[in-house]
Amino acid sequence: MKIALIGYGKMGKAIEEIALSKGHEIVLKIHIDNTEAFTTEAIKNADVAIEFTSPETAAENIVKCIDAGVPVVSGSTGWLGQWNKVADFIQEKNGAFLYSSNYSVGVNLFFELNKYLAALMEPYNEYNVSLEEIHHTQKKDAPSGTAITLAEQVSQSIQSKKHWVNQPSENKEDLVILSERIDPAPGTHKIKYQSEIDDIEIIHTAHNRKGFAGGAVLAAEFLLGKTGIFTMKDVLFGEK
Template identity: 60%
Template sequence: MKVALIGYGKMGKTIEQILIEREHEVVLIIDKENAADLTSANLQKADVAIEFSNPESAVHNMMACFEAGTPVVCGSTGWLARKQEVEAACTSSNAGLIYASNFSLGVNLFFELNRYLAKLMHPHTSYDVSLTEIHHTAKLDAPSGTAISLAEQVLETYTEKKGWVNNTDSNPEALAIESLRIDPAPGTHTITYRSAVDDIAITHTAHNRQGFALGAVLAAEFLAGKKGIYNMRQVLGL
């Protein structure tokens, strides 16, 4: 498989390492120093692109991939206000896209556990639910994309809550997300159900970037040669 890497920070370099280990070929690397090389001609050399840049560049980069006809796996977060626009562009271009707030196998299993626990806890009204996420200080967005995904999964069941808020104010009508930035944490997410008598909590703690990077490569292997919009549940058969 021939791959274009868009974004060459720590995550991009880890993805490159895994691609090489799995005997794939990196045919294009785009970083801020050579952004002008993100052309259709260059992208068309790749079977699939993997995009891990930043909230400001992600939408532009995905649109370039759609225009080139190159399927794209996007792991950038912080751009979801434009998700509907991006998905419409993907569909109208007959292109391929996988977006995930987190590509880790462990996190995607955690997502399934989160959905189940919300359904289990919802009838027990003595418990209130909240989220905490911890990331390194270079993390540009807060709350994290993973925390937003977890919150939205809880809100699928807790329909009486009016969305989520990124603070810990005691507003029972909203789902509180606390965002902490502490080095060198690659990512910890905790969902807590708290009552006057006890707490029930589930936590996922990442030890390094390897899990995220491997999941992105698995997604790229799945997406290469496909058109349409997919998700990690489909990639992993969950």
């Protein structure tokens, strides 16, 4: 498989290492210092693009790849305010796109655990639920996309939590997400249910970027030859 890496920072380099170890070829590497190389002709040399950039550029990058007829796996967060516009374009072009806020297989299993636990806890109003997340200081968005996904999953089951906030709050309807940025920290996410009697917690802690990078390559392998919009749930559990 020929892969274009749109974004060649720490994550892009980790993806490259795993892709090469699996016999794939990197045909394009786009980073902040060579954006002029990000041309339609160059993209078309790839079978699939893996896009890990910034909230400011992600949507434009995805559209550019789809317009060139190349499937896209994206792990950029903070751009989902443009989701509908991008999704409409993908469908119009009959393209292939896979998005996840986190490509780690462990995190995606954690997502399923989070949904199950929230459904179990919903009848027990004596427990207040909150989230914590820790990432490295170079992470540009807060809360993380993974934390937002976890919070939205909780809110779907815990009806008393109307919305999430990224600060301490005494409002019972607020689902609090507390964010920390410290080095080194590939990523930790904790969901805590707290009562006067006891606490129940589930925690996922990443030890390095290999889990995220490996999942992104797995997603690219899955996406090849498909059309439509997918998630890591499709990759891991065969939903489509």
